[in-house]
Amino acid sequence: FILGPVIFSVILSICYLFVLLVSAVVLDEYAKTEGAWILSLVKREYSVGTVLECAIKCNIEPAFTCRSFMYVEKDQECLTIPANGKIESVLRRTSTSLYEKKEYLMECVNGIGMDYRGTKSKTNSGKTCQRWASKYPHKPKYALMTPSTHPKADLESNFCRNPDGDSKGPWCYTTDPDTRWETCNVQNCSEECMHCSGKNYRGKISTTENGYTCQHWNAQKPHNHGYIPSALLEKYLEENYCRNPDGDPRPWCFTTSPSKRWDFCSIPRCTSDPPRVVEELTCATGDGSAYRGTIGVTASGKACQVWATQTPQQHNRTPDNYPCKGLELNYCRNPDHEKMPWCFTTDPETRWEYCKVPSCGDVPGPDYAAPPPAEEDCYVGDGTDYRGMVTETISGKRCQSWSSMTPHSHNKTPQVFPKADLRRNLCRNPDGDRAPWCYTTDPSVRWEFCSVNRCPTAPNIWSQMLSLILFSVDWLSDCKVGNGGTYRGPTSMTMLGVTCQSWSAQSPHQHASFTPESHPDKGMESNNCRNPDNDVNGPWCYTTDRNQKWDYCQIPDCAGLKCGQPVTKPRRCFGRIVGGCVSKPHSWPWQISLRTNTGVHFCGGTLIAPQWVLTAVHCLESSKRPSAYMVVLGTHTEGANEPSKQERKLEKLILGPGETDIALLKLESPAIINDKVLPACLPEKDYVVPPGTECYVTGWGETQGTGGEGLLKETGFPVIENKVCNRPAYLNNRIKDHEMCAGNIEGGADSCQGDSGGPLVCHAQNTFVLQGVTSWGLGCANAMKPGVYVRVSKFTDWINSQIKMNS
Template sequence: MDLNTAAFLLGAFLCSVGGTEIEGYSRTEGAWILSLNKRMYSVSNLAECADKCNTETLFTCRTFMYDENDRECWTAAANSKTENIMRRGNTVLYEKNEYLLECANGIGTDYRGTKSRTKSEKVCQRWDASYPHRPNFTPQSHPRADLDSNFCRNPDGDKGGPWCYTTDSQKRWEHCNVPSCSGECMVCNGEDYKGTISTTENGVTCQRWDSQKTHNHDYHPSSLPQKYLEENYCRNPDGDPRPWCFTTSPSKRWDYCSIPRCTAEPSTIVPEVDCVTGEGVAYRGTIAVTESGKMCQSWSAQMPHKHNQSPENYPCKGLDNNYCRNPNNERMPWCYTTDPGKRWEYCNVPRCGVARIQDDPVIPPNEEDCYEGNGVSYRGLTSETSSGKKCQRWSSMTPHRHNKTPEAYPNADLRGNLCRNPDGDKAPWCFTTNPAVRWEYCNVKRCSVRPSEISSPQPHIASIAIQTPPEKDCKIGNGETYRGPTSVTANGVTCQAWSAQTPHSHMSFTPETHPTKGLEGNSCRNPDNDVSGPWCYTTDRDRIWEHCQIPDCVEMKCGTPVIKPKRCFSRLVGGCVSNPHSWPWQISLRTSIGKHICGGTLIYPQWVLSAAHCFESSKRPSAYKVFLGIHTEQGNEPSKQERRLEKIVMGPNRADIALLKLESPAIINDNVQPACLPEKDYIVSSTAECFVTGWGETQGTGGDGVLKEEGFPVIENKVCNLPDYLNGRVQNNEMCAGYIEGGSDSCQGDSGGPLVCYEQNKFLVQGVTSWGLGCANAMKPGVYARVSKFMDWIDTTIKAN
């Protein structure tokens, strides 16, 4: 199913969460569609614009666009299935759901999709054409049947469903390959199955996708909206051989569902033979050699590597011979190798139009992570929008189709999902992973800050520059002097720029009227000395202004380092050398004579989280000490704080986690700060941005003796426990993280250290480095104690001691 069908099925959801709901339409913010048949109206409100589309007479209106600022309304004959969607600020695109639906209800008399091939793959003849067949049904004779272009329709109520005249002179007409909307059958491996079967093949009832009972999992409907994880229906969100679900049985975490195969053939793709676009899912070329020169194993063979990526399990993925393919939506085409010592590798398939672009290279980090001018040259690592939404990958077409690809903009450095400015907009931006919001500007500040304004001169006294406090994200008193970066209200709404007059027009507080109040950008400020603290105008048209949630500076903060981390994704064992003191919760656990043995995480001034196996040699507190505030393993910096241990508390049920109580609390400063703790039973999303830090073994990659960092994707336990991975070894109170192709991992000496994930503008410790099968091996990610599963134990232990 393509994005446009997805838009229909999510229509009600998108309208309700993204803004004003218009019945029968799907809503996309910041979007515009090109159409030769369009008409502009001046209207008073959104409802009036929708009415213009519903009563349009010049053409069949499938879409309307509404500009709130100018009260402009455009009706159009095209939609996202027939034309490209463009970026356009302040405009909302509404598409009629009936024209997005690519399945038939009943016999399909109301089908208005864009299928234009018959079951035997013959191209349909246009309804208004008279060659090669003179039609009995035309747009003029049946104006209500929507006989547009050469799309399949059912104007005569044929019991066989939608049909068309063909362009084959020997075959006048034929039924089309339009699936039933009931969805109780699957094509390919069922990734597009949207039916309502909710029991496994063994008769067990499925668990709801939005529930964490009976089994915790990472497949959140909110974070995977394009996967349609509704109710407790069987789905295939991860590219398995067929649909499955978590079960309501405590003894069976998940199981496959019994979904029959559809009789209709699956929809065809346009094959890419000589090169690839995006992730290369459509590649059907004949390259059969990996990046390192290894010959590929045949997909139908089980030697030397056993696997389930077979032509039988994945009938639509082109698994012919031993050619490189991408059946499971990896980064690029790959194959199993004929080398028994190397299970699989990516293939060196060229990208269409340009020399191959490495999608996840080692990026020299910009330590300031800020942009100059309009940010066209920005090459930082931010991948989050100003409102906290995660960016969509530039090479991906879901949830938003676009033309801002690495191939189309080879000089724009469109790698991964990093914020960029390929089209010369006013600041770096990205498409978002939220289907309802097409794009937003990114959470990146300008490198150059406007100089402080000069106070009004007094007689015979030179003008004095007003000094503002440093940009700490906390306030003193009511926050009149607050100059921090927060630009979101207490309710999570993005702030409107103080210099902007949309969506809310105001002249009371602007950089010109209050030049000394720090009203540059859209950060929260208190220009009128409000007793309740900093506030801002909002980007929500229904809320003119709101207060911001700025903590007091005296309050101890967690998870917000003063020195910004590099947030490195290098795919190297040991990762990148960290900015000194950018991970201020990292501690070094040492023997009593000062030898580093493990890492740990400061979670309160007097408490550290580490791994139980770090204390196998001795459980006496006097045998250990902790260094805080250091960057080098040698630990001789002036910032070092040294503490003896008062108590060691081992985790419950022999879990590999431990709490350490320091003899005296750490002094919280710029170099020493606790990480935040997660909510109880919270499951980290596979899309989360997570990092491991430590002084562990680097296996010759450099940076020995200094703190290193590495960004990892989290791998759902269902995947991690597959036979190809860790084969059922991972427990419910553990989690996996790493690259499935290997190349980067936590290693010896990192044990007990933090796995932190960046969420809501702070770092939360989600894992404690525990174990792994070797270091950085393919299909063998690192395993971490899942901190959220131990929150009751952490709270009880600290309160009791």
């Protein structure tokens, strides 16, 4: 009697663990992609309570070979289909998860390949395979090799298969009347080899060609680096395996030897055919990597150098190093992920230049004729006309470039939607969805809505009175933090204006997953918008509209004066300070002007706390006396005649450790924090910004006569990993570990004299973080000479200890 409840509890626990184990095993057979949907004419629909039940339905599907299934948790809807992303197009759909059987995604064979279920459909000699169900041009002998005679062999298309256990591996009947059948050259799964330059290499070699053991990609010792697996999911930086995330000639890795930062790996080339490129002969799409035309002159009219030669420019972009990039003669190409086709030039004074290759379709190239960014980074209506600069989803994921097909292939391209302004990876709404969105760089999440707020509308007198009432009652505050999982506000209407159905009601829509009983701690007592499943897009509800089961609610973010979150949203101009964009007044409220005690501006700096500023040591060369300087905050003009101006004398100068170019300035009295004066956030200790991250520099520096003098200017450009920046053609090993590079390799965007000491801030999770202090460069905005910045994350301990010691 006493042990009965205990034994029962133990049995329940064992059963629960068994269910979890079965669930993990079954679902591990599938690759999951959030926000994805395959439109298939052939499908079976089921109503199930869990994704595990849906997976089991797919595994035992009697009507066809189930290659994938889709599950909608809010609707408890399960659809099994015979297709997957290799057979049919993958579309966008909110709150839908696509699960694809991994065995049908593999493009390699085990043993003789009887289990091969890939999509290769050409033979060794390049002949196209005949459909297995077809009798033309070759009738299968005795009708032995057909879908009906071999139902488990997956003979449903014209893909290479091995239904009869041929020792040579997968084969097919061909569409050539003179060749009845041939084997297919499919790579062996156990074969460690690479195609082309190894960009898609996913093997497990972890030793370099010189015998060094590879450092784990998620480790920062012994070598700090920016190739962070969680930030670059599309690069598949697993364990310590050799990879090629930056367009080098072949895979490489950082090593575990402190004396050897990185080294190439020795990986043989595959004997199977490389992925085929649909060649573009007269124009280029996206970054032009598929362009195979015959233009051999740069945009400025210089003749291109033959890729196979080393005169006058020495280089490693050779046909041998990049065998799949079409490096023929001297034709313009893009072998290494630049933004458009380019070439080395025959002019000894000009190493390389971009080429003027026409874009396919009626749209400009990636950055040509870019319209000015919107003044307000918010959207009206459904955001179809949104032209802001946000490049991050609501859950913090980086957006994939619209012209890129990696990691997600799609048809939302600048050519298909020429009026949608699908530049770079900017959030847009080309297809009339409810808000701006983008494809993500996370292979497991196809798309998400973006971190863009709806523009506020002018309130009427009644809404103003209601706001005052709500503001006075804290527990009714109608705003959300993050994804709104803790939201308990009163909103009970969807973003389209439909009243919410009570969570306890089962009419007009039946549901069992989300009720007050199933989620007692989620505040679901009424029909208020809630987020019981932690949906990244925020609170939602079932609706009282019989034709719309559920929808999201429009809940604003809870705002406040927080570091790195300016009240006036920045323009986020992708131009340049030298000839760049004038900033919106007070949109970079941490920017300070460092001046002589007579009021002459000469350097920049960043407010990091009410009484502390970060700048560069070289800005303090004229004097080490605090009385020689003053700081001006809260201004947009160099003249500093705005009423918002705050002036502070300096109490102390603290130079950085060693000979590093970083310094702390203590103000005589703290700055007044408001909407025009606000600190930037400091980064995590030793954090290395991933390459390609979009960051921004601001300053009143030299504009070289291009206009905007006397006004704060800004530019945005990507971070460049130190490994790349230290290449001989760039800054030739001048960059130290405590420094970082940022800029456009082709030049045109940079900081300049007078910007020194100012901020390099990077945007993440709706916050600007100070990652760099403007330090030095070889000229201003020169090609292949990006700007150099002190890496602030290397000094967070020093900054915090100095502030604590001198407070």
